Amino acid sequence: MNNRHSNPFARAWLRLAAPVALLLAAHTAFAQANFEEDFDDENKTWEEIAIQLPAPPKEEDLIEFYVGPTTTQTFAIDAKSLAIGRDGVIRYTLIATSPAGAKNISYEGIRCATFEKKLYAFGRSDGSWGRSRRDQWEGIVRGNVNRQHAALAQDYFCSNLTIVGTEKDMLQRLRSKRTLTDSLLRE
Known part of the structure; x- marks a missing residue:
């Protein structure tokens, strides 16, 4: 057997x-x-973090940036307010100044991954903030008029739907007036 x-x-x-x-x-x-x-991490739904409104901007912390030849206003961001959140949103205080000297202050965000912007709040003359009634994400317009968001996103913050660098890198580009394109050409 x-x-x-x-x-x-x-x-x-x-x-x-x-x-x-x-x-x-x-x-x-x-x-x-x-x-x-x-791989599931990539498929998770994006979630925006809760924001805390910054202190009102001070003149000495403002950095002007170029928007384009057709704009009549000048634009600046408050260096102290620039922050990249854990949610991938770059938040900052924007100051738009008319030729007559009138200022509009807003706290905003740019999301490079979707090329969108969001308005969180408006600055008041007493230094307080008023929440925006339209705090929804909107596509950034690349046209010639009202292109301050496109200028920030394309020239200083984002490339190929990705955040480029740290807050320090972004502030350095803004202060030196060197756009992302300028930086690439010099390397």
């Missing part, structure tokens, strides 16, 4: 191989679960 388990070595090997096979299967399943979990 030919019994394939009558060999003592075969029986010992089977006793050792079975637990090893179980451990390998468990390890493979665990690794696959972690692998899929890493």
Whole structure:
């Protein structure tokens, strides 16, 4: 009679191989679960963080930036307010000044990943903030008129829907009047 388990070595090997096979299967399943979990992070719904409105801007902290040849206003951001949130939104205080000297102050955000902007609040003359009634994300217009958001996004903050650098890098580009394109050409 030919019994394939009558060999003592075969029986010992089977006793050792079975637990090893179980451990390998468990390890493979665990690794696959972690692998899929890493990809699940990319599919998570984006969630905006709660914001805290900054202190009112001070004249000495303002950095003017160029918007284009057709604008009649000058634009600046408050260097102390510029921040990149954990949610990937670049937030800042924007100051628009008319030729007559009237100032409009707003706290805004730019999301490079979607090339959108959001208005959070308006600055009041007493230094307080009034929340915007339209605090929804809107696409950034690249036209010639009202292109201050496009100038910030394209020239100083974003490239290919990605945030470029840190707050310090962005402030350096703004202070030196070197756009992202200028920076690439000089490298």
